[in-house]
Amino acid sequence: MTAPASAGKVLAAFARNDIRGSYRDPLLVMIVIAPVIWTAAVHMLTPLFTEMLAARYEFDLTPYYPLVLTAFLLLTSVIIAGGLAAFLVLDEVDAGTLAALRVTPVPLPAFFTYRAVTVMVVTTVYVIATLSFSGVLQPGLLPALVPIGVLAGLSAVVTTLLIVAVANNKIQGIAMVRALGMLIAGLPCLPWFIDSAWNLAFGVLPPYWAAKAFWVASEHDVWWPYFFIGVVYNVAIAWPLFRRFVARNT
Helix, strand or coil: CHHHHHHHHHHHHHHHHHHHHHHHHHHHHHHHHHHHHHHHHHHHHHHHHHHHHHHHCCCCHHHHHHHHHHHHHHHHHHHHHHHHHHHHHHHHHHCCCHHHHHHHHCCCCCCCCCCCHHHEEEEEEEHHHHCCCCCCCCCCCCCHHHHHHHHHHHHHHHHHHHHHHCCCCCCHHHHHHHHHHHHCCCHHHHHHHHHHHHHHHHHHCCCCCHHHHHHHCCCCCHHHHHHHHHHHHHHHHHHHHHHHHHHHHC
């Protein structure tokens, strides 16, 4: 059997193990279904809050819908997919799977490439599905959600690398997810309230670029520059973290 065919079988085995591992662990199950809960909450509660604020305070929440979608769905998809992938990698570290890769046709970089592609696909699906079913997404934005979801997926890969670069086990990984939660799902929302070029200073946060691209797309303005800058920046951050991960596990 050729090496590529053997490598394909090994990666297919990893994919089956990911699926089994995700529904065996209650924590991972909750991480997987959390976007469904949040999407339902946004769908049901946002119109109620819009009516309540308009009736009581004459405040129109509608212009803030992109911020609501960013905070509760777009950025949470980054931390969920990135955290889930990090937990799976830490499980593999604890089980000695990464050490066993040395005797398989799959080198560690190829294995993590599989993991990164999986994270990006899951994040993109999360972003498209959750925002589409939120009930408050502006018409005509669905095509833009695909590249923006991919950019969010790159940020999720950075999140995974940050966690596995610091955490030595799953317990430490949970602590890292909690520490990164506000950094990923909270701080990138602040530039919404800064109506000047100073909001670009938040670009040091990898998820900022997906949020910014979505906000500009919601205004039907040119959002592609933020997408391309975000791709370059996220890759630039991910590369040294990836090298650190490979060095720690070889």
